[in-house]
Amino acid sequence: MGHTDRAPLLRKLFNFHGGVKPNANKQQSAAQPICTLPLSREYVVPLHQSIGGTPQPLVVAGDRVLRGQRIGAADGNVSSAVHAPTSGCVVAIEERLMPHASGLSAPCVVIEADGLDEAAPRENFDWRSASPDAVRDYLRDAGVVGLGGAVFPSHLKLKANNSIGLETLIINGAECEPFITCDDRLMQEKAREVIEGVALMAHLMQAKQTLIGIEDNKPDAIAAMQAAAQTAGQSNISVVAIPTRYPAGGAKQLIRVLTGIEVPHGKRSTDYGVQCFNVGTAFAIRDALENGLSLTTRVVTVTGNVERPGNYWVRIGTPMHELVEHAGIKPGTERWLMGGPMMGIPMPSLDVPVVKATNCILAGSAELFAAPEPEMPCIRCGECAQACPADLQPFEMYWHSRARNFGKAQEYHLFDCIECGCCSYVCPSHIPLVDYYRFAKSEIWAREKDKTAADQARDRYEFRNYRIEREKEEKAARLAAKTAAGRAAIQASQQTVTGDAAPSETADDPKKAMIAAAMQRAQAQKAAAQPQNTEHLTPAQQAEVNDAEARRARARELADQDAQSIGKTSPSADTPNKMAD
Amino acid sequence: MYNAPYLRQNNSVSRVMLKVMLALLPGLAAYVWQFGIGILIQLLIASVVALVCEAAMLRVRNKPISRYLLDGSALVTAWLIALSFPSIGPWWMVALGTAIAIIVAKHLYGGLGQNVFNPAMVAYAVMIVSFPALMSQWPAPHLSGAEQWQLILGNERVLDAISSATPLDALRTGLHSGHGTVSTVTHGHAAFGWLGGQGWEWIILGYAIGGLWLMQQRVITWHIPCALLAGAAAVAGLLWGIDSAHYAAPWFHLASGGIMLGAFFIATDPVSGATTPRGKLIFGAAIGALIVVIRTWGAYPDGVAFAVLLLNICVPLIDMYTQPPVFGHKKD
Numbered sequence A: 001m002g003h004t005d006r007a008p009l010l011r012k013l014f015n016f017h018g019g020v021k022p023n024a025n026k027q028q029s030a031a032q033p034i035c036t037l038p039l040s041r042e043y044v045v046p047l048h049q050s051i052g053g054t055p056q057p058l059v060v061a062g063d064r065v066l067r068g069q070r071i072g073a074a075d076g077n078v079s080s081a082v083h084a085p086t087s088g089c090v091v092a093i094e095e096r097l098m099p100h101a102s103g104l105s106a107p108c109v110v111i112e113a114d115g116l117d118e119a120a121p122r123e124n125f126d127w128r129s130a131s132p133d134a135v136r137d138y139l140r141d142a143g144v145v146g147l148g149g150a151v152f153p154s155h156l157k158l159k160a161n162n163s164i165g166l167e168t169l170i171i172n173g174a175e176c177e178p179f180i181t182c183d184d185r186l187m188q189e190k191a192r193e194v195i196e197g198v199a200l201m202a203h204l205m206q207a208k209q210t211l212i213g214i215e216d217n218k219p220d221a222i223a224a225m226q227a228a229a230q231t232a233g234q235s236n237i238s239v240v241a242i243p244t245r246y247p248a249g250g251a252k253q254l255i256r257v258l259t260g261i262e263v264p265h266g267k268r269s270t271d272y273g274v275q276c277f278n279v280g281t282a283f284a285i286r287d288a289l290e291n292g293l294s295l296t297t298r299v300v301t302v303t304g305n306v307e308r309p310g311n312y313w314v315r316i317g318t319p320m321h322e323l324v325e326h327a328g329i330k331p332g333t334e335r336w337l338m339g340g341p342m343m344g345i346p347m348p349s350l351d352v353p354v355v356k357a358t359n360c361i362l363a364g365s366a367e368l369f370a371a372p373e374p375e376m377p378c379i380r381c382g383e384c385a386q387a388c389p390a391d392l393q394p395f396e397m398y399w400h401s402r403a404r405n406f407g408k409a410q411e412y413h414l415f416d417c418i419e420c421g422c423c424s425y426v427c428p429s430h431i432p433l434v435d436y437y438r439f440a441k442s443e444i445w446a447r448e449k450d451k452t453a454a455d456q457a458r459d460r461y462e463f464r465n466y467r468i469e470r471e472k473e474e475k476a477a478r479l480a481a482k483t484a485a486g487r488a489a490i491q492a493s494q495q496t497v498t499g500d501a502a503p504s505e506t507a508d509d510p511k512k513a514m515i516a517a518a519m520q521r522a523q524a525q526k527a528a529a530q531p532q533n534t535e536h537l538t539p540a541q542q543a544e545v546n547d548a549e550a551r552r553a554r555a556r557e558l559a560d561q562d563a564q565s566i567g568k569t570s571p572s573a574d575t576p577n578k579m580a581d
Numbered sequence B: 001m002y003n004a005p006y007l008r009q010n011n012s013v014s015r016v017m018l019k020v021m022l023a024l025l026p027g028l029a030a031y032v033w034q035f036g037i038g039i040l041i042q043l044l045i046a047s048v049v050a051l052v053c054e055a056a057m058l059r060v061r062n063k064p065i066s067r068y069l070l071d072g073s074a075l076v077t078a079w080l081i082a083l084s085f086p087s088i089g090p091w092w093m094v095a096l097g098t099a100i101a102i103i104v105a106k107h108l109y110g111g112l113g114q115n116v117f118n119p120a121m122v123a124y125a126v127m128i129v130s131f132p133a134l135m136s137q138w139p140a141p142h143l144s145g146a147e148q149w150q151l152i153l154g155n156e157r158v159l160d161a162i163s164s165a166t167p168l169d170a171l172r173t174g175l176h177s178g179h180g181t182v183s184t185v186t187h188g189h190a191a192f193g194w195l196g197g198q199g200w201e202w203i204i205l206g207y208a209i210g211g212l213w214l215m216q217q218r219v220i221t222w223h224i225p226c227a228l229l230a231g232a233a234a235v236a237g238l239l240w241g242i243d244s245a246h247y248a249a250p251w252f253h254l255a256s257g258g259i260m261l262g263a264f265f266i267a268t269d270p271v272s273g274a275t276t277p278r279g280k281l282i283f284g285a286a287i288g289a290l291i292v293v294i295r296t297w298g299a300y301p302d303g304v305a306f307a308v309l310l311l312n313i314c315v316p317l318i319d320m321y322t323q324p325p326v327f328g329h330k331k332d
Helices: A003-010 A132-141 A182-189 A191-205 A219-231 A251-259 A279-291 A320-327 A383-387 A394-402 A406-411 A422-426 A433-497 A510-534 A539-566 A574-580 B013-035 B038-060 B065-069 B073-084 B091-107 B119-130 B145-153 B167-176 B182-186 B200-216 B223-242 B250-254 B259-266 B277-297 B304-321
Strands: A042-046 A070-073 A088-097 A105-113 A166-172 A207-215 A237-242 A274-278 A297-304 A310-315 A333-338 A360-365
Touching: A042 A088, A070 A105, A132 A279, A166 A191, A166 A251, A166 A279, A182 A191, A182 A219, A182 A279, A182 A297, A191 A207, A191 A219, A191 A237, A191 A279, A207 A219, A207 A251, A219 A237, A237 A251, A251 A274, A274 A279, A279 A297, A297 A320, A310 A320, A320 A360, A383 A394, A383 A422, A394 A406, A394 A433, A406 A433, A422 A433, A433 A510, B013 B038, B013 B073, B013 B200, B013 B259, B038 B065, B038 B073, B038 B091, B038 B145, B073 B091, B073 B119, B073 B259, B091 B119, B119 B304, B167 B182, B200 B259, B223 B250, B223 B259, B223 B277, B250 B259, B250 B277, B259 B277, B259 B304, B277 B304
Parallel strands: A166 A207, A166 A274, A207 A237, A297 A360
Antiparallel strands: A042 A105, A088 A105, A297 A310, A333 A360
């Protein structure tokens, strides 16, 4: 099997545009083997630790849990389960501060360890004979998510595009961020397990070839992985040394470097025949499928301004302060970052738990990270555009974001920005460019939310109008049906009286029919109403009326005679009325 | 509290401007060597006026004075003005030009980073339109320091004895008189040297060396200088190919006047120039072509300032139509 060790020399690599070369600062934490952190007294396990839905708690306060026991069930398929990191008692399910810059809280299962660290019975699962769907469900319930930092549920990614298959499975061991060495140490110490995990994934996805990309500043990890691949006899797994340049470990950049394929923003890489996983994820998948172990521990680098920088096996839910106290807090630490110096997020406090996304805890001091110099105006020098690995024009996005011209910022592909920080790193005017993009993105999301709300309100309003219209029509239809019946009756009665109605002309036109019916009703009412005034009269009144009628008749006769005699028309109709008034 | 990235490259606007000034030194040294100390006096006048105007405008605009004054951008403008103006012009000419550049072309447009036009070229254009005669009096080689001092700061100007036409001017006048050809005009004329103007060849070489160093330092990219020189050479070459008797050779154009200063130091001003790679090529090539067109048919002997200003106007359009494809959207 000379293939694996010669492949790095023969393989054609591709270049990605831009990128920067900050001082790697890896040696501080990379030299020592991974230590295991002693058991804590209390663990805080956030329920939401992956992209997607928040798992439902499966336990209540007072329950005893065992290590590896599922305590939160995946909420739908785009979600991932969470597990107890040790045996103990659930003391609360409550909101706790999250390792997030916002300082927000989220529901957590708080477990008081009993010190026994008793494991839950392992489920017998033979992944080799199980269907692919069953394997994916198993991994979802084992809580396996991407350990590179994005915590995307792994089971969702373990599926090739059916029509084109998977040409290349890419395993990301680049670890391009300065200071972080957890993948480096894992590959050195657990190369065999990682390679087994990779082989397992390649098998599950039916990958034609598998490439493990490692930056060439990690020669020990490259050697260990090459040896392990050779020992395992995996001839279609190649360990490839790639040039050290941040952000070569970005999934899209690594895919580009190894295959030349550029996966556009918003597209699935499997549609291009590639898929990318972190080496830590490969290890976790093997642990889940071969050992029945759900994801309850991970390697975390603790480095920067600490007494003993190094890597630790840390149980998920360990309070961060315990981990950093173990590494030794040094005076002068101004901030604690989760992640590296390029993309890391500042922790609101050390009372937050270590989560599946925690690859590194970096203690920042004024010596390590100088305070930013005052921001100067952009001089359009274009350094940012030369450094951008997404081929964007960062200064244009900056101008438009700053002017709150967000539509224009989007035209310059704001959402293709991966926030790697290269532009801010090189900017001679010390403009915090990425902050402007984060601001613009959040504003656009807020506006979209508002727009959605407005759309919903408009939809409701339009539906209300439609409903009113519909009710009107229904009412009209009911009325038409009623009047049709009424008209038939009236027709029947009228035909007996006059016999000159023409119902056949109007029958097919409901409006005309209604008008006709209404007129008929009015006539009928009029006819019925006319005598009403003189009904129920007393005999004296009746006599008066009769008198008046007689006078009228006489007057009419006289008028007719006048009219005839003088040859002009007389307002004969008025006269009696006036007289009657 | 500030956010990631927490690492910053050791770079600043002042550093960029300082590098530009360092890159001007070889050309400046050659200038002094060939034409004496006049240019140093002009440089000093321009620098003082630029700093005073910059400070005054920053004060009026309520900006932090020391931070912006130290960014070096005003000094770069001043140096470029001094180097593009005749070095024996009266002191007030370079002073007035610098004041116009800093006050009008820079700060009235919004200060650093906001100016649409190259400030130094605005100054040049305003002055050559206003004082065409004074702006055309260039020093004859080996003029003594005392004479230059007298010319710049004195009240009387005794010109004919000491000033000389530039090669571009001489050629232009010679050809426009009707019966000269390039060879009859240049032959035996003191202003002409081996390739371009006598003495100017060294200065132009100095600018080119400084410009290449700026490229190596990644302060500028190759696009604009190369496109500009290629654009000028192409148009000049075409004309020369058609009629070499009446049009100067392309190497004469490249070795004369302000073209090398323009290619490496003026057209590469990032604020007023194109920013995309393809845009920079178009921007540079168009300036180069226009320089030769203005030199050949225009009313002024050199055309760098007008060519740059004309293309400054086109920058938003050029940038808009030359946006490079982003990651994942390239057509291979």
